[in-house]
Amino acid sequence: MDIFFIVFFFLYGLIFGSFFNVVGLRVPTKSLFSEKRSYCDTCQRTLNWKELIPVFSYLIQKGKCRGCYEHISLIYPLMELATGILFALNYYFFGFTNRMVLGLLLISLIIPITVSDIEYKRIPNRLLLFFSPLFLMYRLFFPLNPFYISGIGAAVAFILVLIIILVSKGGMGVGDLKYFTLFGFVFGLYHFLLLFFLSTLFGSIGGLITMKVKRLGKKSRIAFGPYIGLAALTVFFIGEPLIGWYISLF
Numbered sequence: 001m002d003i004f005f006i007v008f009f010f011l012y013g014l015i016f017g018s019f020f021n022v023v024g025l026r027v028p029t030k031s032l033f034s035e036k037r038s039y040c041d042t043c044q045r046t047l048n049w050k051e052l053i054p055v056f057s058y059l060i061q062k063g064k065c066r067g068c069y070e071h072i073s074l075i076y077p078l079m080e081l082a083t084g085i086l087f088a089l090n091y092y093f094f095g096f097t098n099r100m101v102l103g104l105l106l107i108s109l110i111i112p113i114t115v116s117d118i119e120y121k122r123i124p125n126r127l128l129l130f131f132s133p134l135f136l137m138y139r140l141f142f143p144l145n146p147f148y149i150s151g152i153g154a155a156v157a158f159i160l161v162l163i164i165i166l167v168s169k170g171g172m173g174v175g176d177l178k179y180f181t182l183f184g185f186v187f188g189l190y191h192f193l194l195l196f197f198l199s200t201l202f203g204s205i206g207g208l209i210t211m212k213v214k215r216l217g218k219k220s221r222i223a224f225g226p227y228i229g230l231a232a233l234t235v236f237f238i239g240e241p242l243i244g245w246y247i248s249l250f
Contacts, residue, residue, distance in 0.1 A: 002092075009084075010087060013088060082111065102236070114226045116225070157181045158177065176228065187239075206222075
């Protein structure tokens with residue numbers, strides 16, 4: 001039965017991953033509901049159902065549009081596959097529990113924001129505003145212990161990142177500030193500190209690799225949202241073991 005539900009969540013994750021791609025690409029341009037059908041970004045041709053099968057359409061078409069033969073961004077199948085895997089892992093780790101609900105909310109926020117930040121270097125306010133009440137409602141029903149640790153986490157996240165923005169004169173954006181603050185509320189103080197450390201670690205490594213591969217200068221702007229999201233997922237899935245391991249060192 002577990003195998004059935006793991007496959008079930010994986011397949012649904014692929015489908016939702018396709019939708020999250022659309023959300024991440026269209027919300028920043030305010031065109032999410034203005035277009036009725038999916039289309040090729042290059043030739044504007046409306047796509048048929050055979051071209052909309054998550055991951056498999058990309059593989060069958062060898063990563064090219066059937067109309068203009070331009071390369072399709074690799075971000076589409078990667079985000080679809082990532083969502084499928086994350087949905088399946090979420091069920092595998094937590095089953096049908098309130099923790100799984102939190103996981104679905106996190107994944108549904110992180111994937112489109114990752115797409116948006118990679119494509120436009122923007123973390124859309126609309127996504128944060130849409131999900132914030134959902135996380136607030138979740139914490140009202142399933143508060144941290146003690147309950148006020150969520151507020152402390154949000155406050156510390158806001159102050160810490162705001163100081164970095166002011167000191168670095170734009171080293172981080174306001175979108176990063178809001179993103180971190182939301183996670184501070186969701187995870188609470190101690191887990192947020194781990195999240196912040198991991199995000200800077202992932203961002204430093206990823207930034208160096210990106211600059212090396214793309215031959216960018218030191219002042220080039222690099223999307224930090226994906227690393228914040230990756231850190232949040234790491235904390236969600238294995239945060240407790242990581243904190244336990246760290247404490248055991250002392």
